[in-house]
Amino acid sequence: MAKKKQIELTIEEKLQNALVPKEEQPYKIPNNWCWVRLGNITQIKGGKRIPKGTSLLKENTGYKYIRVTDMKNGTVLNDDIHYISKDIYNKISNYTISKNDIYITCAGTIGRVGIIPVEFDGANLTENADKIIIKHINKNLLVKVLSSYIVQKQIQEVITTGCQPKLAIKKIEQLKIPLPPINEQQRIVERIESLFVKLDRAKELIENTLAQFEQNKMAILHKAFIGELTAKWRKENNIDLSSWENGILMDFCKINPKKINTKEFDDDMIVSFIPMPCVSDIWGKIVKKELRKLGEVKKGYTNFCEGDVLFAKITPCMENGKSAIVDKLENDIGFGSTEFYVLRCDENKLNNKYLHYFVRQKTFRDEAKGEMTGAVGQQRVPKTFLENYKMKVPTIEEQQEIVNILDNLLAKYNKIKNLEQQLEKIELLKKAILAKAFRGELGTNNPDEESAENLLKEILAEK
Template sequence: MAKKKQIELTIEEKLQNALVPKEEQPYKIPNNWCWVRLGNITQIKGGKRIPKGTSLLKENTGYKYIRVTDMKNGTVLNDDIHYISKDIYNKISNYTISKNDIYITCAGTIGRVGIIPVEFDGANLTENADKIIIKHINKNLLVKVLSSYIVQKQIQEVITTGCQPKLAIKKIEQLKIPLPPINEQQRIVERIESLFVKLDRAKELIENTLAQFEQNKMAILHKAFTGELTAKWRKEKGILKDTWKSMALENCGTWSGGGTPSMSCGDYWENGNIPWITSKDMKNIYIEKTQKYITEKGVECSSAKYIDKPAILFVTRSGILRRIFPVCMVKIPFTVNQDLKVLVPSKMVCLEYLYWICIYKSNKILGTCMKSGTTVESISTDKLKKFKITVPTIEEQQEIVNILDKLLAKYNKIKNLEQQLEKIELLKKAILAKAFRGELGTNNPDEESAENLLKEILAEK
């Protein structure tokens, strides 16, 4: 049976199909802008995994393969690029990306967007990212609008869940974006970049200050745990350095683990008053409040132990372990989830001393106690317990803590700087939100409508 001949739509009909109906528009934009779906103004194509049984290469074969881990900060980083052989390239040569395209990650880490630097023109693209092919639209503007809250929110709403979250091409094509006239696009980009340059300069200064603080702090801690800070104190007390002993963490106190209540216990969060600590709460030296509070029944229905003594907390399972080893102190009654371990110090070990020496040794702990071959970064509890620290007398421990309190007191305001970094990121999001509402003061209402630009794009599709 012969196929029915497809009816060719007029440009006006295509335009009406491409425009987002008024009742579906997220918010009001300038009159000469228009809401469109991404798939109506671009082409979106997927990447390709390398054939089963083959591997990526570190040596330069001339055939670059871009992974999601290379896609950061709106670009592609060049510090750990992998390659494929010529044979593999010949098999997947249709799945390359151009310097004129935009990438968007679609599996695992979802929603990152960015441009392709010229040195990656023609590189092969991972199956965990798609390429957005554009014409007649400012590339930098599209990256910025796709990075804005209004689009990222849409992305989060359409991600499919499962073993690995995914963002389908059909869902990307349906993303609603505000389209300004072509000249306005360039003005918006220039305005955003001008504001971002100032914010990035402030961010760099803050990060440099934080890095200097961290360097100074570690120098002070080095002196503390090599005995240099208390050398004068020992001399005055007539105490020798040989009073310092090597001790495994398992012998420093009582250990316990965490857990999550069974679903059969009913509502164990409502009206809860016992802090239930997770890795998300491990942000300060002392934990005084948490995101969740559990009921007594909830504690009874979990494998977590109720702790009513001052304790040290260690994160033993979390993606954050890629970068740091989180350690905190708690002095209020609490319980923890299964990703944390609790150490209640014995009478012979000062809580604050234990905290600071674990901070000082954190990189070494990561280097010697991390599990290998696991999908989620985790610390071996057995190795952590066997990890050794130097411990002087309880009196000298307290003296070290007293000195550290004085030396590090001037750095207590460092948290304010960290909060400033968070504010800078919020400011960037606010700038993008204003930009794509037409509120940056760059719009010229007398310019021809973006609908004319849309017609030009549709005529070539």
């Protein structure tokens, strides 16, 4: 049976098919812009997995292979690039990406978008990303459109779920984007970039300040636990470092002490519950407590009391310093994540605030990280590491002096930590700028310019 001859559409018919119907448009845009679907103005092709049984190489073979992990900050990073052999390249040579294309990640971390630096022109592309081939459209503008909330929201809505979430090419083609006239595209890019330069400079200054803060903080904590911070105090009190007691951590505190007996309590009694997210790794404090019925939590969860030190044992929470001292509890009973170790100090030997500062110092956390066991991504600090951790502990009086000094010093630094909120505000400002840009609200649009529909016709004529 003969195939039916495909009917050739006119440019006007193609235009009507390419435009997003008014009732489906996300919001109103300037009259000389138009809403289109990405697949109508670009061509989208997938990357390719290397053949089964082969491996990526670290040595430079001349054949670069771009992975999702290399795709960050709207570009491709060059600090850990992998390569493929010439034999593998010959097998997957059709799956390369050009410096004129845009990438979009479609598996793993989904929705990252960026340009291809010239040094990666012709590199092979992972199967977890697609390339967007464009003509007659400003490349930088398209990256910014696809990074904006309106498109990222669409992406999240169409991701397929399963063992590995995926963004299909057909779904990418259906993404709705606002298309300005070509000259307006360049003006928008220039305006966004001029605003972003100022924000990025402010961000850099804040990050440098925070980094310096962390270095100073670590130096202060180190001095505290080798006796330097209280050298003057010891001299004034006519004692020396020989007053510090050698031992292991379990000599001074109980680690995961026996649970309290809850038989005498009603299961409907309300108690405090602290899951892992309720402990701040930034501040080292419990930022929120939940209230639950005793019967819901008395089995399968860690039990603790006021004054206990909670220490996260799982990666990456432990490395980030997620720990806290338990404060007031509902009905004096607390439960929480089993991923916490509970450290209960012998009050005659160890000050709980001193211990809290001790386990938050980088030296201790680095040592704990080196002893972690378990599968990648699920590693934990063994209890034996804590129990047998060798340490020199000053007298209770000197511990209190160390705590007083650290409280006063770090209180000043904690004001600097408020700068982290400014980083969040910068990111929100960037999102707001992109939102305004693609509503035509940056003051760059010229309503007298020819409609973007003429640009769309030019693109459709070549497809």
